Amino acid sequence: MSASAQLRAALVDGLTGDDAVDDPAWRAAALAVPRELFVGSFFAAVPGSNPTAYRPVHRTDPGWLEQVYSNETLVTQLDGRTRPEDVAEGAVIGTPSSSSTLPSLVLRMWHQLGAETGHRVLEIGTGTGYSTALGAHRLGDANLTSIEYDPAVGATAAAAIKAAGFAPRLVIGDGLLGDPDGGEYDRLIATCAVRYLPPRWLHQVKPGGVILATLSGWGLGFGLVRLVVTAPGEGTGLFMPGYTSFMIARPHDRPPRQSLSLLPGDERPSRIDPEVIGTWTGSWVAQLAAPSAERMGAGGHQILSDVATGSQARTMPDPDGGWAVVQRGPLRLWDQVENAVEAWQRAGEPHQEGFGMTVSAAGQRVWVGSADGPGWNLPI
Known part of the structure; x- marks a missing residue:
């Protein structure tokens, strides 16, 4: 067994509790897909730096492969443009804009999505392509479409996915607008956070289908919702336990702020x-x-x-x-x-699983306790 395969097995076997990979099909995917193809280099945060500085970690660096198989998120782009390959030496300051999400979260979300053999799945946010490759292994290339907003990120992911032996449909575009060719999907999974569920998603997932997405905003709060579509443009669901956070989709990010004066x-x-x-x-x-x-x-x-x-x-x-x-x-x-x-x-200060969400023609409402309890409308 190669060093890569040994590290994959150790990673999967080391996931316990809610992160344990119990589904044989997803376990097989996690053991088969080599993460190193998708994170040939990445940024590591410099301990104690403020603001946070990042140093590049390359394939030739000692311990690179072991870090690739750590259960950690690996930052692969800063400020929407800077890649580890762009930094010759030293450290840089920037805001993470693309990453390879920690494997336990990727696998847990695929499991929570409930995608089964024969389901057509739309993935919003290809990123490095690692999650996409896991989905293609489990569901088959023909059943998976993945949309990436950033052309450079998408091109790198496409090369890695091909090198891993998979060929799902890959699209460069604004995933918040859904599949540009339309179509009906059984499941939709988002690997970016959104301020509200884009209406196109609720029309491209057919009734009875599931949307799994992280809701966030400019207040640094996060909640992962599993919404069942009940009719075109409508749905209801509950938020999931645990702690899930993603970078917010670029069209939903806050406008630039130069400075703040406290008046x-x-x-x-x-x-x-x-x-x-x-x-x-x-x-x-x-x-x-x-x-x-x-x-x-x-x-x-x-x-x-x-x-x-x-x-x-x-x-x-x-x-x-x-x-x-x-x-x-x-x-x-x-x-x-x-x-x-x-x-x-x-309501008893419940964690996120005590919240739910209802989407209808009247808007998108998050509530606590029950659908007729206290609630708040999302900014659409």
């Missing part, structure tokens, strides 16, 4: 501890309440800045105890967040 406003005591919106589910709830706001800060010092209106909210210690909040602008962002957090707390 005076109206001050009052905060009804909630601001630290709650720095937690995984708390940040999700805050984002639902203020969907066009960017969240910054840490701990009890939180800053919300609304991209659409310029409204602001910031929290700080109250000299008399507790916390104070300063708000300005047409939206009272902290009022919205407080109301949402209190509704979540009354």
